[in-house]
Every structure is written in C-alpha cells, then in structure tokens.
Amino acid sequence: xxxxxxxxxxxxxxxxxxxxxxxxxxxxxxxxxxxxxxxxxxxxxxxxxxxxxxxxxxxxxxxxxxxxxxxxxxxxxxxxxxxxxxxxxxxxxxxxxxxxxxxxxxxxxxxxxxxxxxxxxxxxxxxxxxxxxxxxxxxxxxxxxxxxxxxxxxxxxxxxxxxxxxxxxxxxxxxxxxxxxxxxxxxxxxxxxxxxxxxxxxxxxxxxxxxxxxxxxxxxxxxxxxxxxxxxxxxxxxxxxxxxxxxxxxxxxxxxxxxxxxxxxxxxxxxxxxxxxxxxxxxxxxxxxxxxxxxxxxxxxxxxxxxxxxxxxxxxxxxxxxxxxxxxxxxxxxxxxxxxxxxxxxxxxxxxxxxxxxxxxxxxxxxxxxxxxxxx
Numbered sequence: 001x002x003x004x005x006x007x008x009x010x011x012x013x014x015x016x017x018x019x020x021x022x023x024x025x026x027x028x029x030x031x032x033x034x035x036x037x038x039x040x041x042x043x044x045x046x047x048x049x050x051x052x053x054x055x056x057x058x059x060x061x062x063x064x065x066x067x068x069x070x071x072x073x074x075x076x077x078x079x080x081x082x083x084x085x086x087x088x089x090x091x092x093x094x095x096x097x098x099x100x101x102x103x104x105x106x107x108x109x110x111x112x113x114x115x116x117x118x119x120x121x122x123x124x125x126x127x128x129x130x131x132x133x134x135x136x137x138x139x140x141x142x143x144x145x146x147x148x149x150x151x152x153x154x155x156x157x158x159x160x161x162x163x164x165x166x167x168x169x170x171x172x173x174x175x176x177x178x179x180x181x182x183x184x185x186x187x188x189x190x191x192x193x194x195x196x197x198x199x200x201x202x203x204x205x206x207x208x209x210x211x212x213x214x215x216x217x218x219x220x221x222x223x224x225x226x227x228x229x230x231x232x233x234x235x236x237x238x239x240x241x242x243x244x245x246x247x248x249x250x251x252x253x254x255x256x257x258x259x260x261x262x263x264x265x266x267x268x269x270x271x272x273x274x275x276x277x278x279x280x281x282x283x284x285x286x287x288x289x290x291x292x293x294x295x296x297x298x299x300x301x302x303x304x305x306x307x308x309x310x311x312x313x314x315x316x317x318x319x320x321x322x323x324x325x326x327x328x329x330x331x332x333x334x335x336x337x338x339x340x341x342x343x344x345x346x347x348x349x350x351x352x353x354x355x356x357x358x359x360x361x362x363x364x365x366x367x368x369x370x371x372x373x374x375x376x
Contacts (some may be wrong), residue, residue: 018068021047023061031064035072038341046238046341050075051083052141052178054238056341074141077101084144089153101142106149106184113204114147117256118224125228125253128267132329134336139231144179145224154183170216173223175230175237180223185216209258215273222254239338242349243300244293247310248317268321270375277311278372290316290365294353295346318375319368324357331356 022031034049043059050073075083081094084103095102095111097119104111122143126136148154151167158166158181161174171182185191186204191213208217228234229249235241252268286292289312292299299309320328334352344352357364 016072018070018072019047020064020066020068021045021055021057021062022064023055023057024063025061029063033068038339040341051080052144054176054178056238077142080142080144084146088146089157096142099139099143101144102147103144104147104149104184105153106147106187109200110184110186110204111147113201114145114220116201117221118143118145121221121224121253121256122228124267125225126232129234132325134234134329134332136232136234141178141231143227143231144177146179146181148181148183150187151183154181157181170219171223173226173230178227178231178237180220180227182220182223185213185220188213188216191216205258214255217256217258218254221256222250225250225253234332234336236336236338236340238340239335240343240349241335241338242294243297244309244313244316245332245335247300248313251310251314252317252321268318270318271314274311274314275372275375277307278315281308281311282369285312290368291350291361295350315372316368319371320357323367323371327356 016035018033019036020031020033021036022029032047032049032055034047034053034055036045036047037054038046040059043062045055045057045062045065047055047057049055052074074080077096081096081101081103084101085092085094088103089105091105092103093105093108093111095104095108095115097115099122100115100118102111102115102118130136146157148157155167158169158172161176162169162172170185171180173180186207191207191210207213226246229246230237234249235246251271251274255269255271293309293312293316299305300313302309320331331353334356354361
C-alpha cells in the first residue's frame with residue numbers, strides 16, 4: 001500500500017466489527033479474521049487479528065471481505081495460549097504472569113525467571129512514564145514471549161522473519177506478530193562452567209548478573225521494552241515513529257540491575273557502553289548528524305553506521321528527557337497519536353521535531369554536545 005494512498009482510521013463504530021478477509025499470496029489462499037484498522041483509497045487494508053497480529057493486505061491480494069454480526073474480541077488468555085501451542089513445535093508449555101504468556105520448551109524455572117524480569121520491567125516502564133504525565137493503557141492482548149531451549153532451535157524458527165541474521169541475534173520483537181522471541185540465555189557456553197546446570201531462580205540470577213552476560217540480558221530487555229511501548233499506548237504499531245525515538249527509549253531502559261529486587265535502581269542511568277560509543281563517534285561526527293538522525297531512519301538501518309546512530313539516539317533521548325522534559329513529553333504525546341500506515345517525509349519529521357524543540361537546530365545541537373560532555 002503506497003503511503004500517498006492511505007487515508008484514515010475507520011470510525012469508532014465500525015472499528016470493532018469482526019471481519020473475515022480472504023486473501024491470496026502466491027499460490028496460497030487463506031482467510032484471516034479481525035478488525036480493520038486502516039482502509040486505503042486503493043482498497044488495501046491493515047487488519048488486526050484476534051491474536052494481535054497485524055496483516056497488511058494489498059488490494060490485488062484481496063479475494064473477499066465479509067463483516068460479521070459479532071463484534072471483535074481479542075482472544076482470551078487461555079485461547080491465546082492454546083493457539084500459541086498449536087503454532088509452536090512439540091514440547092512447548094505456557095507459563096503465565098499478570099501481563100505475559102511465556103511460551104517455552106526450556107525449564108519452568110527459566111520461564112519463571114523471565115516472567116518476573118518482564119513484570120519488573122513492565123512496572124518500572126509504566127510507572128516512569130505515568131509519573132511524568134504520559135497517559136498509558138493496559139495491553140489489549142496478553143504480552144507473548146517465546147523462549148526456545150537452544151540457540152539453534154531459536155535460529156531455525158526465527159529465520160522466517162530475520163533471514164540469515166537469525167543466529168547472530170539474541171532475541172527480537174516483531175511489530176507484525178507482537179511477540180518477543182528469544183532463547184534460554186543460560187545455555188550460552190561462555191557464561192557457564194563445564195557441566196554447570198543452573199535451575200533455581202537464584203542460580204539463574206547469579207549467572208546472568210555477571211558482567212559477561214550484561215549485553216545479552218540488555219538485548220532481551222531492549223526488545224521487551226519495545227513490546228511494552230507498542231502495547232501501552234506510548235507508540236502505535238505500524239505508524240511513523242522515528243527509530244531514534246523508539247530505539248533510543250529501548251536503549252534508555254535496556255540495562256537491568258539484577259542485584260536489585262526491583263530490577264532497576266535508577267531508570268535512565270548512564271548507559272556506559274552507548275556513551276563510550278558516542279564519544280568515539282564525536283571526532284568524525286558531521287555538523288548535519290543531528291538533522292540526519294531526526295529526518296529519517298537511514299542511519300539507524302544501515303549496518304555500517306548503526307552502532308554510532310544507536311549511541312547518538314540514546315544520547316539524544318537522555319539529553320532531551322533531562323534538559324527539555326516538557327517539550328519531550330509533548331513530542332511523545334504527538335507521536336502516540338500518529339495514524340497507522342501513514343509515513344512522513346524527512347522534511348515533515350524535521351518540522352515536527354522543531355515544532356517541539358525550537359527552530360534553531362544548531363543551537364540545540366551545541367547544547368546537546370555540551371551537556372553530554374559533562375555526563376559521567
């Protein structure tokens with residue numbers, strides 16, 4: 001669906017009608033049921049199914065569309081758990097917490113450890129923003145995390161979405177399926193002694209609290225932060241949320257303090273690895289760096305410069321939260337109201353940023369660099 005052809009959300013009265021859409025992709029025809037979130041002028045659709053998956057359906061793929069008399073209802077926790085088990089390989093079980101369905105074929109102890117960590121993150125994340133005046137809501141669907149017992153089985157499953165990169169990625173959040181997928185981190189050989197089998201929560205915590213595990217645990221927290229942000233109303237899925245914002249916020253939260261019962265003693269503490277990378281970038285940082293980071297996502301998506309871009313995204317969010325909090329929160333509120341499947345051009349993104357933080361980008365950039373020099 002072309003961005004120029006997409007129009008508006010449906011009216012509230014029809015937004016929750018259950019629709020059955022038959023589509024053909026290649027030689028396969030299938031029917032998906034859910035609520036239509038966006039209809040395009042060209043007839044394309046964005047449909048959310050009852051399990052929270054988003055389908056983009058091109059007009060040429062559409063075979064049939066029927067509206068049901070029944071309203072749209074998300075699957076219940078039990079229904080979603082049953083569906084997940086039917087989709088996953090044999091041997092998976094479901095461990096539940098207040099907000100999460102943890103689908104796993106590893107130990108129950110590890111699933112419980114992850115569930116507790118995710119719940120601590122959920123509480124920390126929502127409390128942080130609500131206390132700053134951001135309005136959030138409870139997730140429409142249970143938050144699903146899939147945990148494989150081995151890196152190999154995870155990579156095989158993840159290849160459909162990640163392609164050949166799957167073996168090198170510890171875990172990921174899918175905007176389409178709304179799920180976090182990962183593997184049991186205690187299976188990483190470099191983190192465990194020969195023959196060591198961690199089983200209790202205390203033993204798991206001890207292993208993953210060591211410095212060598214910090215980055216892999218941070219990656220899982222990073223992806224879980226995305227999931228919460230896109231399910232609590234802070235950011236809509238399939239909307240034009242700049243990557244420097246969504247990734248910068250995830251980096252802002254990503255490093256847990258596993259020695260603390262609350263998981264985080266100080267949310268937004270200095271991310272030393274990102275700060276170090278940002279300072280390494282400064283000698284060759286061009287004068288247009290801030291503008292290019294804000295205007296589009298190219299640098300964030302380019303593997304050759306992504307580490308520098310992610311470091312700058314963390315630094316910019318860190319700076320704005322501390323030195324321009326009112327403007328930053330107003331900017332996040334504006335982004336939270338973005339319509340799905342409408343993509344801004346670089347100039348529009350820049351204008352939105354300047355509307356929030358002022359027209360003088362050079363002055364802001366100078367203060368940004370000055371303040372970040374003081375960070376320790």
